[in-house]
Amino acid sequence: MKRFLSATAVLLALSLLAACGGAPAPSPSPSPAATSAAASPQTSAPAITKLVIGLDDQFPPMGFRDEANQLVGFDIELAQAVCDRLGIEAVPTPIDWTTKEFELNGGKVDVLWNGLTITEERQEAMLMSPAYIANAQVIVVRSDSGIATLSDLAGKTVALQEGSSADEAYAGCPAAGTEKELVKAPENISLFSDLKIGRIDAVVIDKVFGDYYIAENGEGLLTILEEQLADEEYGIAFRKDNQQLADLILTTLDQLVQDGTAAQISQRWFGEDRITFRYGR
Secondary structure, eight states, X not given: OHHHHHHHHHHHHHHHHHHTTSSOOOOOOOOHHHHHHHHSOOOOOOOXXXXXXXXXXXXXXXXXXXXXXXEEOHHHHHHHHHHHXXXXXXXXXXXXXXXXHHHHHTTSOSEEEEEEEOOHHHHHHSEEOOOOEEEEEEEEEETTSOOOSGGXXXXXXXXXXXXXXXXXXXXXXXXXXXXXXXXXXXXXXXHHHHHHTTSOSEEXXXXXXXXXXXXXXXXXXXEEOSSXXXXXXEEEEEOTTOHHHXXXXXXXXXXXXXXXXXXXXXXXXXSSOOBOOXXXX
């Protein structure tokens, strides 16, 4: 009985000591994996299942509708390849391109990816990627128009897309203000129809669009003036607070550049590799 009481007393004393913090119970040793994770925390990718891509659906060859009314184009195919690599759904979504910043920042789309020129103003309003392809603003006229230089635009009707980089580029060129009329339209394709029938005299447009349209629809009828208005580059825009998504998409795009997938897409649309993109290297 004394031995039992002594043992009971010892156990009671140890319990009281542990409760007071005097003799904490030993903790299990952390596993090597847990130690490694604690030493260098991992950054997890955003849990997304789809990417909603804002675009102008009348801007060939970057994004437009084909004869079956399907959305196609260089940017759409490139974005699709990124989403395929990530195992998520690509959702090309036509938007009003004149209000693209509001469409993005308001959350209607996750990204603007459709021949978007990098400018200081856009870099302040949105999170812009590094350039992925080069471009320039040019003037397209009818081959028989007699217009050969920018000075020949005096007294002529000039047209461009409102809110585009063509709008800004033309405003800063010497010909601005000398034209008879400056027409600003919500999209570009109708301007080429008006140009071919003589309703307008010149279109200010992205060179990639001008080259593609002339090759497909206006060879011999339309020409691009040698004088360019501005050299520029295209980028991909995200919301300012969406750096994690930007890193995920742009890192994957860089993988496609390095393994040659992006070059193959460029070859299909331009007949050459025009990709200039680099990210994190």
